[in-house]
Amino acid sequence: MTVDLDKYLKPGKDHYIALGLEGSANKLGVGVIRHNQGQLTSSNRAEVLSNIRDTYIAPPGEGFLPRDTARHHRNWVVRVIKRALAVAKIKGTDIDVICFTQGPGMGSPLQSVVIAARTLAQLWKIPLMGVNHCVGHIEMGREITGADNPVVLYVSGGNTQVIAYSKQRYRIFGETLDIAIGNCLDRFARTLKIPNEPAPGYNIEQMAKKGKHLVNLPYTVKGMDLSMSGILANIDSIAKDMFGKQNKQLIDEETGEPITAEDLCFSLQEILFSMLVEITERALAHVNSNQVLIVGGVGSNQRLQEMMKLMIEDRKNGQIYATDERFCIDNGIMIAHAGLLSYRMGQVTDLDHTVCTQRFRTDEVFVEWRDD
Amino acid sequence: MTDKLPYKVTLSIPFETHEQATIAKNTLSPDPIVKSVDEFNIEYEINDNILQILFSGASNRIIRVTISNTIDNLKTILECIDEFEGKQDHLFEIDGEKFTG
Secondary structure, X not given: OXXXXXXXXXXXOOEEEEEEEEOOOOEEEEEEEEEEOOOOEOOEOOEEEEEEEEEOOOOOOOOOOHHHXXXXXXXXXXXXXXXXXXXXXXXXXXXXXXXXXXXXXXXHHHHHHHHHHHXXXXXXXXXXXXXEHHHHHHHHHHHHHOOOOOEEXXXXXXXXXXXXXXXXXXXXXXXXXXXXXXXXXXXXXXHHOOOOXXXXXXXXXXXXXOOOOOOOOXXXXXXXXXXXXXXHHHHHHHHHHHHOOXXXXXXXXXXXXXXXXXXXXXXXXXXXHHHHHHHHHHHHHXXXXXXXXXXXXXXXXXXXXXXXXXXXXXXXXXXXXXXXXXXXXXXXXXXXXXXXXXXXXXXXXXXXXXXXXXXXXXXXXXXXXXOO | OHHHOOEEEEEEEEOOOHHHHHHHHHHHOOOOOOOOOOOEEEEEEEEOOEEEEEEEEOXXXXXXXXXXXXXXXXXXXXXXXXXXXXXXXXXXXXXXXXXXX
């Protein structure tokens, strides 16, 4: 049985248009999406009309703080909305619903964006729809790649989860017990004082490509969950020994060659990604699936995709799905897409219920638009 | 309760129309500002085109923080009104603004 997605289509129209606003971390994204009536299938894909983003970049050695990030979002939100509307070539009257990220994320950046969403919704008399950020990633990943029922690995600066769909919920199979994987990589980038532009994780990835020697680090998978703060503390102390006052030279045991910063980046990635591959593989076995979808900012890491591919190719009919940085990294279009799916089921969020929340579990969302 | 909240400030913000003031109030009022009612209270009133926000708190510090936050939010609301009010039939054009992506 399939869900009827067109019960709430406006009379005389054959499509829907949604505006999506995302600002849960340091990216401010606004996107416009169009769904034609009927089921979303390979011949009736959602159409991305615009996808505009502006990123707040903190100086090297520093992370982005909530206050500064919120200020950035407030400064830019109206301009980014205008550009998204201009590129999409749509008018306010074309929009069915305004979607915004309701959580999880950093409190004050989220709040600074919802203010614009609420004002615009009232000015143009358009309903609002609050969206769970993680569900936004999952639905956009499914739509772009065409993966119908994958195990989802959601890896970003704030989240690390292995998710599988069952009975109208995205259920969390395994997750981090402390810090997110992107947070771990970003913080190590800060230790090394490498730039945050375009993204700290991206710079780590480029350095890791030049690394050859594997430095011994703890491996901390705990059942289906993982822990990364201990690994970070460990590699941070190695880096401090090497580049601090002591200036200690580390030697690779096998080759006798000196250990470099590139080797540290390489080792950190290898250990962290191996842990992710392990829990993802176990989740696949649990739900008897052979598809993996990688979403979230860290999902754009080529090495992670490659390691996951090696694992999945050993499984029968195994397939890996990943998107590029337009959709992997936080963006407004995924919020528009997931919000529009809810809207097509007749859901809207009243003004009084648009309060954003820092904690919003993936499995709290009732996935009404799926029925498989 | 008012005895416990001795610090009080009222902001009066004149808008162009009653409708604008109402939109601003509806945009600001859903967000809880402080967790504890014992420490802080906020009330919104509309008189014609004027939005009055009454802050009362247990310390002047808490009043400063919340007023600062409210004014930041009002800036976004005003910018939205300036740029979008009455323009739902308008096609926006691509301007010279550069985004970092």
